[in-house]
Amino acid sequence: MTSADPPAFEPTSIELQSVADSKITSVSVYPTRAEVTRVYKFAVQTGQNQVYISGLPNVLEPESLRVEGRGAATIHDVTLSVADEVSQEFVPMFSPKLAELLSTREDKEDALTRCEQALSSLRQYLDSLTVQNLPVTQLESVLHQYETTGARLDARKKELTRELQRIDTEIAAENAQMAVPPEDHWLRNMAAIGVFAQTPGNVEIALIYAVPYASWTAFYDIRVDMDAKESPVKLIYKAAIKQNTGESWDNVPLQLETSTPTFGLGVPKLPEVVEMKHEEAAVMSTGNVNATFRVPGLVTIPCDNAAHNLTIVELRPQAVMSWVAVPKREAKTHLTAHITNASEYTLLSGTANVYVDGSFIARSTVPSVSPQESFDCPLGLDPSIRITYPPISKQLSQSSFYKKSATHGFTQRITVHNTKSVPVDGLRIVDQIPVPRNAQVKVKLVQPALPLGEGEGVTGKGAEAESNAGAGAGAKGKGKQSASVSVSKGVVAQWDGGDKTDRRVSWVCAVPAQGKINLTLEWTVTVSPADAQVVGL
Structure with missing residues (x-):
């Protein structure tokens, strides 16, 4: 080398320990992984600086690693030394305490043997x-x-x-403690970053990487106040977060993502200095069921693979309560809320714990619901609405002239008692009259007096139509939508769902507080000839 040659280039080596020398500024948790952003601040010298960051998670996905930063420098190269290049097997060392315990146990066993021999000699x-x-x-x-x-x-x-038992317990505890690898066993990856600086000074770089073994799921608390006239439902949107990535997330800003991430390995240049801005808690919907939730405040999620629950938001959705009972099957009333998601939050599919007036009632589910969409949420049984369903009352058969046909009358009475201190509006009681399967059998609905559309096989009061085997399928959908009939104050009868072919009748009732209503379903069955045998009469 001559005097005119430049001096040999020796890069400045900078060693950083990831956890100790950085701060997590963002964690985005996806359904099956997480993206972590760590920021490092350090001083560089003029020229080439080689930065070694140790203590990165073993499970870090290499293709996801990227570097961003701020300062008057340029990133030249990024390489990752993964942990499997070095043996990851953890071999517990033989601790001095374990050696002492084993030695003591041996002494105690010898003493016990001598004691048992002395007792044997004494007996001999x-x-x-x-x-x-x-x-x-x-x-x-x-x-x-x-x-x-x-x-x-x-x-x-x-x-x-007793001493041997105590020593065995201590030996087991010591073995268990040695079997647990040290904290840094899961943090053995190292990143090497080349940084070229024109002048000495401070720079700031951010390592952004993805790790598996992290996830989150949505779940809900649905609280119903039956005495509330407006907004009776409160929906508490929650998240259960798990992570076993090797590093603890202590006091970090947290985002919950619903989409699947796409990561790529890149080496961007350091941009100009830009001040960091604090963002308020917010939600950004990115599709029907894709969204980003920024959790308010700072959150701590330790590396323990346990579910850590937090509340995303408390919502007051629009809700219409309804009750339905099928007393022919069971004298119980089912409560349902028709809920409209009037918020900007996308509701993800998840389980829901339902509380009515402060008491746990049932466990339900919430489907995936976009803003302004609605869903029906079963809320369990409502024991405060009591239904009495006595046996059917049968009338004596009446034969026509020369006994060519016989008519049988049937009456089913239903009593509904609202024991609440508030009225119930929208209670639906569903029952059914027989479905004839033979041309020799005719069914006539007497009460409630519901009209039928043309082509139907059962008739309302004052008219009759026949239904024969095989005609049901062709009759479906031919009749016009049945009109409803006012039975009494606050009670309207109608064909259930507008479908008259399966003979379901429903009453939509408004029941006053502490009030009762009586419903009657009455029909006749005419059989021709009169002596024909009919199953079910």
Whole structure:
């Protein structure tokens, strides 16, 4: 090298420990992984600086690693030394405490063996005594010495047994503790970053990387206040977050993502200095069920693979309560809320704990719901609405002239009692009259007097139509929408769902507080000829 040659280029080496020398500024949790942003601040010298960042997670996905930063410098190269290039196997060391415990246990086992041998020898000595070699005058003294020595040896044996049990417990605890790898065992990856600086100064770089073994799921608390006239439903949107990535997330800004991330390896240049801005908690919907939720405040999620629950938001959705009962099957009333998501939040599919007036009622589910969409949420049984459904009342058969046909009358009475202190509006009671399967059988609905469309096989009051086997399928959909009939104050009868072919009748009722209503379903069955055998009569 001549005097005109430039001096040899020696890069400045900078060593950083990831956890100690950085701060997590953002964590985005996806359904199956997370993206972590760590910011490092350090000083560089003029020229080439080689930055080594150790203690990165073993599970870091190499293709996801990218570098961003601020300062008058340029990033030249980024490489990742993954942990599997070095043995990751954890071999617990033999601790001095474990050696001491094992030595003590061996001493105690030897002492216990000697004690048991002494007891055995004492018994053998007593068994060997005879009247020839032991005068009667010495018998009492010998027996006394036997009892004293035997009691002392028994107590010693019990003491040694307890000590061995205690030592075994300590040995097991020590083995378990040594089997747990040190905290940094899961943080063995290292990143090497080349930074070229025109002038000495401080720079700031951010490492952004993805890690598996992190996830979140949505779940809900649905709280219903039956006494509330407006907004009776409160929906508490929650998230259960798990992570076992090797590093703890302590006091970090957290985002919950619903989409699947796409990561790529890149080496961008450092941009000009830009001040960081604090963003308020917000939600950004990106599709029907894709959204980003920024959780307010800072959150701590330790690396323990346990579910950590937090509240995303409390909503007061629009809700219409309805009740439905099918007393022919069971005298119970089912409560349902028709909920409209009037918020900007996308509701993800998840389980829901339902509380009515402060009491846990049932566990339900919430489907994926976009803003302004609606869903029906079953809220369980409402025991405050009591239904009485006595047996069917049958009338005597009446035969027509020359007994060509016979008519049978049937009456089903239903009583509904609202024990609430508030009225119930929108209670639907569903029942059914028989469906004839033969042309010889005709069914006539008497009460409630519901009209039927043309082509239907059962008729309302004052008219009759026949239904024969095989005609049901062709009759469906031919009739016009049935009109409703006012039965009494606050009670309207109609064909359930507008479908008259399966003979379901429903009453939509408004029941006053502490009030009762009575419903009647009455029909006749005419059989021709009169002596024909009909199943179900």
